[in-house]
Amino acid sequence: MRCPFCDIDKDKVIDSRATDGGRSIRRRRQCLSCNKRFTTYETVEEKVSLQVVKKDDSRVPYSKDKVIAGVEKAAYKRPVSVDQIVALAESVEEDLFRRGEKEIASTEIGLIVLNKLRTVDHVAYMRFASVYMDVDKVDDLLEEMQQVKDEAANAPPREQGKLF
Numbered sequence: 001m002r003c004p005f006c007d008i009d010k011d012k013v014i015d016s017r018a019t020d021g022g023r024s025i026r027r028r029r030q031c032l033s034c035n036k037r038f039t040t041y042e043t044v045e046e047k048v049s050l051q052v053v054k055k056d057d058s059r060v061p062y063s064k065d066k067v068i069a070g071v072e073k074a075a076y077k078r079p080v081s082v083d084q085i086v087a088l089a090e091s092v093e094e095d096l097f098r099r100g101e102k103e104i105a106s107t108e109i110g111l112i113v114l115n116k117l118r119t120v121d122h123v124a125y126m127r128f129a130s131v132y133m134d135v136d137k138v139d140d141l142l143e144e145m146q147q148v149k150d151e152a153a154n155a156p157p158r159e160q161g162k163l164f
């Protein structure tokens, strides 16, 4: 890699780590001529090609930031940390890219988010469901929510531990 400071094409990699949920490699390099350090990123080119098909059939490039923003809104004033939201978005993204498809419906992304949000926070889950999902999916959702309620009802009460 050509040094951005002195333009000499001789460097060594001094640090190399995965970033962006494992989809890019960040390399810290040191120029062997001027000793200055610079950073390069290696990513898969195909990554940019994922298009989201919206309800009106228009296409927009997939954006992890939008997933994060949507979950943040749903988790407003809930005990959900930024780290949890970012981890959720990265896990959603991994699922999306593992499909290897070039297009995905926005409602399908919504379902993947919902599925993961369910285990994080029930209120955020229901808020997200009400904002992002299609009306024709409401029956599925009601069924899902009933399942969540049943799971909560079957869970041992929290106070139980204190008795012993």
Ligand SMILES: [Zn+2]
Pocket (backbone or CB within 6 Å): 003, 004, 005, 006, 007, 008, 031, 032, 033, 034, 035, 036
């Ligand atoms: Zn240099």
